[in-house]
Amino acid sequence: MKKQWVPIFSVLSFFGLPLFYLPVAAAIWMLDHAAGVRIFASLLSIEAIGAAIKLVHPTERPVPMPRRTLREKIDAGSFPSLHSARIAALALTIFRLQPTPLAGGALVALILAVSASRLSIKKHYPLDVVAGIAGGIIINIIIFSF
DSSP states (O other), rough: GGGGGGHHHHHHHHSSSSSHHHHHHHHHHHOOHHHHHHHHHHHHHHHHHHHHHHSSSSSOOOOOOSSSSHHHHHOOOOOOOOOHHHHHHHHHHHHHHHHHHHHHHHHHHHHHHHHHHHHHTSOOHHHHHHHHHHHHHHHHHHHHHH
């Protein structure tokens, strides 16, 4: 991959971070309290389940990271991609609130862009992002069914 693309993919990765996810979840909560509570519950579940998987089944990233502390052990785990899980859960919630073909297409494009960014900057393998997307969707569906 050309180095000129790395900054673009780094920016796209931002959309899978809690720094992006939390303010959007807060905005959803202001529009629809029930959906807001559920998206916050989805985020907490994704973080907890993802951290547990990364600790129980540690997998190296394409570019290995240090594993000295508990936090580093979680961050160093490749499987699953929590960026992909977060953006998938958030996108599904937004689609529930705005179920139009245009919104659906834009949200799928965002999920794919964030997931592709994780592959491009060598943080994950394809299986990691697929599992992350599936996990985010499954967690979201379970939480929204209550």
